[in-house]
Amino acid sequence: MNRVSAQTDFSGVFREAFSFEHEYDPAAQVLRLEAEHLPQAFKLFTEDSRLKLNYLRDMTAKEGPEGQLFTVYNFVSLELKHVLMVIARVSEDLVVPTATSHWDSADWMEREAYDMFGIRFAGHPDLRRIYLEETVDFYPLRKSFKLDEVPNVGDLGGRERELAKVKAKEEKA
Amino acid sequence: MAVKYEQPKVWDLRWDDLFTEDLVLNVGPQHPSTHGVLRLVVTSDGEVIKDIEPHLGFLHRGMEKHSEIKEYRQIIPLWERNDYLSAMHMGYMVTSAAESLMDIEVPRRAEYIRVIMLELQRIASHLFWFASFALDSGAVTPLFYALKEREKIVDLFELASGARLLYNYIRPGGVRRDIDAEFMEGLAAFLKHFNRYLDECEQLYSGNAIFINRAKNIGVLSREAAINLGVSGPVLRGSGVEWDIRKHEPYSIYPELNFDIPIGENGDVLDRYNVRFYEMRMAAEIVRQAMDGLPEGDYVTKVPPSIKTKQGEVYVRQEASRGELGCYLVSDGGKNPWRLHVRPPSFLNLGALATMCRGYMFADLIIILGSIDIVLGDVDK
Numbered sequence: 001m002n003r004v005s006a007q008t009d010f011s012g013v014f015r016e017a018f019s020f021e022h023e024y025d026p027a028a029q030v031l032r033l034e035a036e037h038l039p040q041a042f043k044l045f046t047e048d049s050r051l052k053l054n055y056l057r058d059m060t061a062k063e064g065p066e067g068q069l070f071t072v073y074n075f076v077s078l079e080l081k082h083v084l085m086v087i088a089r090v091s092e093d094l095v096v097p098t099a100t101s102h103w104d105s106a107d108w109m110e111r112e113a114y115d116m117f118g119i120r121f122a123g124h125p126d127l128r129r130i131y132l133e134e135t136v137d138f139y140p141l142r143k144s145f146k147l148d149e150v151p152n153v154g155d156l157g158g159r160e161r162e163l164a165k166v167k168a169k170e171e172k173a
Numbered sequence: 174m175a176v177k178y179e180q181p182k183v184w185d186l187r188w189d190d191l192f193t194e195d196l197v198l199n200v201g202p203q204h205p206s207t208h209g210v211l212r213l214v215v216t217s218d219g220e221v222i223k224d225i226e227p228h229l230g231f232l233h234r235g236m237e238k239h240s241e242i243k244e245y246r247q248i249i250p251l252w253e254r255n256d257y258l259s260a261m262h263m264g265y266m267v268t269s270a271a272e273s274l275m276d277i278e279v280p281r282r283a284e285y286i287r288v289i290m291l292e293l294q295r296i297a298s299h300l301f302w303f304a305s306f307a308l309d310s311g312a313v314t315p316l317f318y319a320l321k322e323r324e325k326i327v328d329l330f331e332l333a334s335g336a337r338l339l340y341n342y343i344r345p346g347g348v349r350r351d352i353d354a355e356f357m358e359g360l361a362a363f364l365k366h367f368n369r370y371l372d373e374c375e376q377l378y379s380g381n382a383i384f385i386n387r388a389k390n391i392g393v394l395s396r397e398a399a400i401n402l403g404v405s406g407p408v409l410r411g412s413g414v415e416w417d418i419r420k421h422e423p424y425s426i427y428p429e430l431n432f433d434i435p436i437g438e439n440g441d442v443l444d445r446y447n448v449r450f451y452e453m454r455m456a457a458e459i460v461r462q463a464m465d466g467l468p469e470g471d472y473v474t475k476v477p478p479s480i481k482t483k484q485g486e487v488y489v490r491q492e493a494s495r496g497e498l499g500c501y502l503v504s505d506g507g508k509n510p511w512r513l514h515v516r517p518p519s520f521l522n523l524g525a526l527a528t529m530c531r532g533y534m535f536a537d538l539i540i541i542l543g544s545i546d547i548v549l550g551d552v553d554k
Contacts, residue, residue, distance in 0.1 A: 002422040002490060023467065055400055058488065058499050058516040065505070072501065072514075074488050078416050085488060104177060105403025108524045116237070131230035140238050141512075147242055150297060 005027075006082040013051065017053075028085075034073060035088040035096045035103050042102050045075060045084075046095035052077045053084060056103035061113040063138060063143050072094055091120055098123040178397035183532030187221045195223065195324035198535075199499075202231050206539045209549025213538075220535045225527040245271045245345060245480045248513070248533050253339040255517065256551040258301055261294035261330075262493035264343040266515070269424065270489045270502040271345050274482035275336055280471040283347030284426045288463045289360070290333070291425075292456040296367075297326040298455065298494035299453050302546045306446070307378060309543035310387055315378055322370055327361050332356045339497040345480055347473030360464060367457050372404055375450065388443040392529045392541035395440060402525040405497025407448045407517050408545055412440035419494040430462050442544040479508055485536075519551040 009026040018040070033041060045053040053075035061071045069090040075082045090096055098121040099106035100162040107149055111130040118139040128134065138145055151166045179469050200213040207213065210231035216224040236255060240248050248265045253260040265287060272279065302322040307315035327337050333352050334342040342349050378384060394404070399412035410417055417434045419427045435451035437444025484506040491500040496518030503512040523544050 001253055002418070002424045027228070046217075056403055057405075057490070057497060058501065058514075059499060060514040060516075062486075062501075062503055062512045062514075074499070074501070074516075085373075102177070103403065104401050104528075106525065108520065120388060129230075130417060131233040140235060145239055156554055 002033040002034070003051050004081075004083055005105045006080060008080070008082045010084070013044075016135075017048070029083055030085045030087060032087045032089070033091045038086075038088055038097045038099070039101075041086065042099060043099075046102050051084075052079050054078060056099060056109075059099065059106055059113065060160045062108055063141070067143065069094065069119060071113065071119065073099065081126060094118060095122050097121070100124055115139075118142070152155065164171075178191075178395060178401045180395050180398050180528060180531070181393050183219070183393070184223075185532075187532055189456075192536060193219055199413075200392070202228075202540070206542065207549075208305065208542075208547055209552075211523075211552070215535070215538065217535055222530045222533055222535060225530050227523060227526060229523075231503060231550050233554065236554050237513055237515065240510055242509060243360060244508050245510070246478075246483070248510070250339060250341045251475055252515070253341065254550065255515070255554060256493070256495070256498075256519070256548050257338060258548050259288045259294050259494040260489065261343060262498055264341065266489070266491060266498050266500045267513075268343050268345050268491075269491065270487060270500040270513070271480060271482055273487050274485055274502065274504050275345065275480065275507070276483075277474055277476060279336050279347055280474055281426075281468050282351075282470045283461050283466045283472050283474075286348050286352055286472060287343055288413060288426055288462050288465075289352075290340075290348075292459045292463070293326050293329065295456045295494045296453050297323050297330075299449050302325075302449060302494075303374070306540075306543040306546070310384060310540050312378065312384075314515060317370075317372070318374060318377070322367075323357075324376045329356060329363065332379055333469065344473075347471070349473075351472040359461075359465070360460070364457055364461055364464075366394075367455065371450065371454060379450065385443065387540065388446060388544075389441060390439065391442045391533060391537050392544060393439060393441045394525060394529050397515060398526070398528055399440065402528060403521045404496070404525045405521065406492065406494070407445050407452065408496065408522050408525070411437035411445035411448045413437055418497060419491055421429055424489070424491055426463070429466075430459050432459050434463075441488040442540055445544045472547035473528045481506065481508055482510075490516070493518060494521060495551065497550065513553065517554060519545075519547040520554075523547050523552055 007037040011024050011026055014024050025075040029156045045051050055076045055078050057076050061069060062070055071088045076110055088168050100163055113119050114127055115129040195215050196217050198215045199209040200215060202212040210287055212228040214226045215222060236251060246442040249264050252263045252267050255263050299361040300319045304316040305318035330340055331337050333356055334340040396413045399409050399414060413436055415436055420434055432455045435448045437448050486503040488499060488501045490497050498518055499516035501514040502510055505511040530538055
């Protein structure tokens with residue numbers, strides 16, 4: 001596990017700036033909120049002199065145990081050397097405000113999250129699938145997508161087994 | 174939209190109001206200089222690049238999904254195929270993510286061996302970059318020099334782990350096998366001449382006037398742009414940002430070691446080139462220090478064959494050869510990860526290509542792409 005050089009407690013800043021409900025854990029440096037409040041949070045992250053989170057190092061999504069989707073952002077301030085992880089709960093309509101308005105690094109990472117989870121990012125300049133074909137109609141990293149039920153993979157295994165049986169028979173004869 | 178960062182106004186200098194039709198050109202996916210299967214759709218005005226749109230996914234193997242149905246030990250060799258030129262770093266990534274959700278203490282000897290391997294891997298990877306970068310810029314000879322030297326490191330890895338490309342060596346609890354006297358002898362012999370070898374390379378190539386004219390002031394990425402685009406590693410440091418995870422968010426035994434971080438001035442191709450060369454020297458220095466301080470003791474702690482992690486989520490990161498290699502692991506307390514996301518450095522570095530190339534000539538595209546040092550397996554996951 002990495003040792004972080006500056007462990008700043010942001011609870012005062014967040015309490016002062018956010019009028020909505022949020023949950024902040026200073027020990028783990030994790031902020032949890034609803035995705036609809038993200039634009040307000042992004043504005044604070046870049047503009048507040050106590051935060052200055054200028055580097056979005058990672059952005060992804062995850063699925064909770066009950067099928068609830070979350071987007072996860074990892075920030076670091078290259079100037080003040082502190083970090084913050086933001087976990088935002090995605091609403092039912094699967095639309096999340098984009099982070100590209102502040103950080104260009106979010107561009108491809110949001111396309112990836114859209115590709116893998118089907119989360120649409122409102123305001124993204126070019127929201128297309130990044131790895132898979134546009135014609136694909138599933139979102140592979142959702143838990144409802146089962147790897148062993150993909151027809152191709154199963155077929156290949158079955159076909160190989162058949163071939164092995166044929167070969168074994170031939171060897172016997 | 175507000176302007177987020179300033180870039181040098183190369184496009185404005187070369188642009189004129191003479192109407193010429195835009196040329197759209199496909200580079201790749203089968204092209205020797207794209208280092209794999211990468212398709213670039215280049216829009217240019219005459220020979221001046223206007224915009225580049227990379228198309229990814231030709232090598233997408235769905236590794237994140239596969240990680241969810243495999244156990245931690247099975248994931249390590251899987252992810253080593255992600256960035257096959259720095260497989261040690263990939264192995265360490267999965268290991269450190271799993272270890273930070275486990276209650277185990279890694280022996281100090283194991284940490285030292287890991288750092289020796291990680292830094293040797295960095296040298297090997299940078300040497301391979303030097304070989305291909307020189308080819309991209311039109312020189313063939315450095316390829317043989319670089320690969321000859323890389324071969325010695327690969328031989329050392331073979332001695333330690335038995336494999337030459339994908340090692341499966343670093344694992345939860347420590348490393349797979351202890352290093353022996355033969356390895357230490359070979360390592361000492363390698364380090365003895367390595368700095369002299371680098372001097373030779375720099376005489377051969379870095380000081381070459383033709384190369385400098387080719388690489389200077391090409392593909393400039395400004396400091397603000399580099400930060401906003403999220404590039405990392407030598408590309409970020411080449412743009413003048415002092416940020417190295419080994420120094421600023423240290424892991425393993427890096428805080429005990431003494432090394433410098435090279436930083437560029439202009440953020441051009443030449444700066445990225447020089448940063449990588451200096452990093453090789455520093456990596457050799459780190460290996461030397463770790464070798465001198467190598468303690469006696471266990472090389473692995475006892476870990477059950479089927480690893481279970483605590484419930485929780487963690488984002489671990491390390492400075493791999495190409496930049497920040499992050500791993501976001503969510504565990505539900507089971508034998509396999511609930512979600513394992515990897516932040517590949519090449520992916521985000523490639524995202525800065527269009528910004529770097531805008532306004533430069535079409536002939537510069539290949540050398541700029543070479544200076545980013547991408548591995549397509551790493552980009553496509």
